[in-house]
Amino acid sequence: MGRVRGRSEVIRRYRRYGPLTTPRTRGVALGWVCVALVGLIGLVGMAFDVGTLEVAAQRCQEVADGAALGAATQLPTSAVTPTAIAIADANKTEGHGWPVGLAAGDVKVYGPGASLGETTLPMDANAVEVTVRGPVRFGFIRLLGLQTATARRTAIAMRGVNAEAFPFIPLWIDHTTADDARWAPGTTNILMADGPSYEDIPGSFGFLDPGSNSMFRTLLSGGALTEAQLNECVYNIDDTVTAITGKRVGHWTQDLGARITAGSTGIYADDTAASYDPGNPRVIITALVTYTGGTGDGATFVIDGFVAFFLEDLVNVTGDKAIQARFLDYYIPGDETWGIPSFDGFYSVKLIV
Structure with missing residues (x-):
């Protein structure tokens, strides 16, 4: 009969040679973690850039609303466009710090009867449309080839006699x-x-x-x-x-x-x-x-x-x-x-x- 190996000998052999699969899988988990981290960082970076664009757009909307309301007080005179531009210029670096711009070509005036979305201007009413733009420079999205974008928002303000409380x-x-x-x-x-x-x-x-x-x-x-x-x-x-x-x-x-x-x-x-x-x-x-x-x-x-x-x-x-x-x-x-x-x-x- 052959010699029966004792328990201690079996343990020594296992420790000596180890599992046959160990050399093939060592370091794989760490690699996947690194890949996942790169992807996660990329997603966070993209979310940051998209958030930056959204905040810039909100800033454009705030300035557009103010410029439209201010310009509407000058309707129907020729002071509409200068007033809108002056208000936008005064707000270029206010708020969140994004510079915004308003060009004369982005100010449009409408008279009675004009259709603006779901609104048709009534008798004795005028309206002004203002579009404000703000440039945004990307950070992480630049790796995908997109360097900058322009946020743009529009506001339309009407000046007219109230249909309610008609004077x-x-x-x-x-x-x-x-x-x-x-x-x-x-x-x-x-x-x-x-x-x-x-x-x-x-x-x-x-x-x-x-x-x-x-x-x-x-x-x-x-x-x-x-x-x-x-x-x-x-x-x-x-x-x-x-x-x-x-x-x-x-x-x-x-x-x-x-x-x-x-x-x-x-x-x-x-x-x-x-x-x-x-x-x-x-x-x-x-x-x-x-x-x-x-x-x-x-x-x-x-x-x-x-x-x-x-x-x-x-x-x-x-x-x-x-x-x-x-x-x-x-x-x-x-x-x-x-x-x-x-x-x-x-x-x-x-x-x-």
Whole structure:
């Protein structure tokens, strides 16, 4: 019989020769770890570069929004492009430090009726489109042959009259009242037909007929109007307009009171006649007229111009309700002082894209 090897001898042989596969696999795991680390570092680097591009794009959007809103305040004048470029230049190195640029060719102006995405510019509205660009230099992505990229973002701002809180109200004002307010600035009580030529127009109280009672109350209260209704509210110099009678005091004071409430809350909370946000429903424009004849609902007037005023309050004057207003501006063609329309306090500016 052969000699039976003891346990200690078997162990010595195993330790001497070791497993047959050991020399072939030694170091393979370390190699795979190195490859994985290279790939991981590459992914992290790409993520960093992509993040850099996204932050640069966000910076471009911020500058584009500011430039568009600032330029829109100058619509429809020739100062739009210089204003947009000046705002962009002032913000070149602000924020996250990415330089941004705006060229004159990247500022575009649109007029009424233009279609901008889902928005069609209404009557008396204009818009400006601003595209801001910012260069980005890559780090890790450069290994793939892409050295730089340009972030680009666009903003469109519109300047127009609000369809909600539309500033025109169907109210006539006589020349005597307007002249007194022109030469004696301050609050003025209007609405009552106190001129001598209006003694035979009972109950008119200075209101004009806009075509329907619902339209009348919507205009007075500053309710939202459709585009078609806005087009119906166009009044021109030398137009003949008709008085409307029988309006309940409780109704028109309630409607004008809604304007005062809306114009005294939110962004308008601190507004006054001396300082107010564009679009405040308390800023009103109405017709300056000359009485031409008739009585009651048959009374007619010719529009000589327009006046803008800030609706201060509704007050009692000798037992009757009156509008307490502070006149802001006038447009009277041919007038030496007020012959050129310049007031734009009822226009508001907002981003639409």
